[in-house]
Amino acid sequence: MAERERKIGFVGCPPEEVLAPRRKHALIDLDNLIEGVPSRSESLLPGTTCRIIRRVLDNALALELDEIVVDEGLGKCDSARGLVEVLAGLLDVPIVRTRNDNREGAGTPICDSDLPLWQKMELILAHLVSPRPLDLKPSPRPRAAMWGVPAADFGIYRLFPDGTIVLGWTRCLENRTPDHWELEMYVPEGIPTVFFAQTFCPKNAVAQHLARKHRGLHVDVDGVLSQPVRAKIEAFLRFRKVWD
Amino acid sequence: MALLGDFGTSWTKLLDTESGERRILPTRKAREVRADIATGHNALHRAPRYVNELIALAQGGARLIRSPEFLLLDVGSRDVKYVHMRRGELVDMDWTATCGALTGFTLELLGRYYELDYAQLQPSDKAVPVTCGILGMEQLFELVSRGIPEAEAVARFARGIALNSHRFIGQPKQFHLSGGMCDNPLFLHSFPAEVEVVPVGRFALIEGLFEELERPQTPSKDGRPEGREMR
Numbered sequence: 001m002a003e004r005e006r007k008i009g010f011v012g013c014p015p016e017e018v019l020a021p022r023r024k025h026a027l028i029d030l031d032n033l034i035e036g037v038p039s040r041s042e043s044l045l046p047g048t049t050c051r052i053i054r055r056v057l058d059n060a061l062a063l064e065l066d067e068i069v070v071d072e073g074l075g076k077c078d079s080a081r082g083l084v085e086v087l088a089g090l091l092d093v094p095i096v097r098t099r100n101d102n103r104e105g106a107g108t109p110i111c112d113s114d115l116p117l118w119q120k121m122e123l124i125l126a127h128l129v130s131p132r133p134l135d136l137k138p139s140p141r142p143r144a145a146m147w148g149v150p151a152a153d154f155g156i157y158r159l160f161p162d163g164t165i166v167l168g169w170t171r172c173l174e175n176r177t178p179d180h181w182e183l184e185m186y187v188p189e190g191i192p193t194v195f196f197a198q199t200f201c202p203k204n205a206v207a208q209h210l211a212r213k214h215r216g217l218h219v220d221v222d223g224v225l226s227q228p229v230r231a232k233i234e235a236f237l238r239f240r241k242v243w244d
Numbered sequence: 245m246a247l248l249g250d251f252g253t254s255w256t257k258l259l260d261t262e263s264g265e266r267r268i269l270p271t272r273k274a275r276e277v278r279a280d281i282a283t284g285h286n287a288l289h290r291a292p293r294y295v296n297e298l299i300a301l302a303q304g305g306a307r308l309i310r311s312p313e314f315l316l317l318d319v320g321s322r323d324v325k326y327v328h329m330r331r332g333e334l335v336d337m338d339w340t341a342t343c344g345a346l347t348g349f350t351l352e353l354l355g356r357y358y359e360l361d362y363a364q365l366q367p368s369d370k371a372v373p374v375t376c377g378i379l380g381m382e383q384l385f386e387l388v389s390r391g392i393p394e395a396e397a398v399a400r401f402a403r404g405i406a407l408n409s410h411r412f413i414g415q416p417k418q419f420h421l422s423g424g425m426c427d428n429p430l431f432l433h434s435f436p437a438e439v440e441v442v443p444v445g446r447f448a449l450i451e452g453l454f455e456e457l458e459r460p461q462t463p464s465k466d467g468r469p470e471g472r473e474m475r
Contacts, residue, residue, distance in 0.1 A: 227338035231296035239334035
């Protein structure tokens with residue numbers, strides 16, 4: 001008898017050997033925006049919780065999952081690890097706890113491609129759920145770079161020129177090495193770089209440090225991209241001659 | 245000829261490039277005004293071409309200050325922003341619409357409410373902690389209820405805004421100031437005594453739009469339109 005398709009949610013970047021056998025089921029990345037999911041996390045989490053952690057909780061509460069797979073390794077933060085305990089307390093759903101300490105890089109062809117930045121981000125996230133061969137061309141002369149984790153509001157990515165390279169944790173995500181700190185810290189010299197973190201995310205400290213070190217711009221966004229942050233990015237790209 | 249507009253939260257500034265005529269009117273009375281190039285919080289749908297406030301501020305600063313290096317702070321009704329430029333290159337910038345929110349607007353409201361003439365008010369050496377306009381106003385009313393004269397309470401409020409703004413830009417010894425607060429003598433004298441504040445007036449953002457007149461409007465090779473808002 002055929003196995004019933006199950007609805008499995010995952011958080012972060014669990015090891016490939018855990019994700020692969022589950023791809024025959026409906027695999028859902030709980031870090032991503034899912035239309036129609038109501039916001040219930042506000043009454044359950046402190047006000048200083050980042051938008052992605054809130055989103056994971058909202059998705060997990062709304063989607064009637066059969067199983068949740070989480071990466072509790074160093075690729076995730078204490079908030080995410082704490083959230084696992086919150087989920088375990090609130091839901092009667094099996095939770096598979098994993099630690100992705102993979103060091104065998106899968107490569108970063110999407111991050112380095114000539115695609116528009118928003119499309120790269122969508123591809124990286126989609127690739128985690130259902131990997132498929134891609135025919136990509138590397139960005140010949142990247143004019144800008146974007147460092148950080150995937151943003152809650154993808155509107156931020158449309159401010160950048162095509163071929164903007166992707167750095168930081170998102171690069172580690174494509175590489176399937178979410179706790180590869182050296183890769184996360186990699187910033188090529190000479191490319192105007194925006195260092196992004198969610199508001200309330202501990203990565204803001206290192207994002208600001210790297211921005212100073214590399215003459216970049218540090219921004220943090222809580223959910224929807226605000227006009228001041230949009231203006232800062234536009235001005236940075238203008239005055240660093242990314243846009244003439 | 246072109247009409248340049250800075251459609252701020254409370255006030256709209258307009259400049260006719262042909263006649264040189266400058267006008268300032270309440271934004272609520274400028275709903276029908278359409279410019280050729282616009283900037284400001286209420287600029288959306290006011291012109292075919294939008295320039296964001298930080299770019300306008302940097303370009304306006306370069307036109308008005310004519311120094312290889314300048315730090316220009318703009319304290320508006322709703323927010324506080326600055327640019328620090330050196331030889332045409334961006335050194336630093338920031339824009340906050342949360343901390344410092346509504347401080348300019350609140351100071352204007354308080355002046356009207358208490359019927360104060362800011363040219364006659366003595367600055368205070370004490371400051372109300374003004375994290376934003378609303379919280380600052382709460383502190384101010386607390387002072388008034390404790391018997392502090394209204395003029396002194398408002399002067400402490402103005403000093404709170406000045407000190408916050410000065411910290412926001414990294415506490416330089418000298419800087420330029422633009423925006424509505426340039427017309428408020430109490431605010432201008434509320435910064436620490438050793439700090440030189442050089443007001444450049446309320447048209448700094450508008451001045452920054454002149455450069456856009458010379459900027460080609462053809463789409464870039466990426467197909468991304470130049471100098472336009474993409475909300």
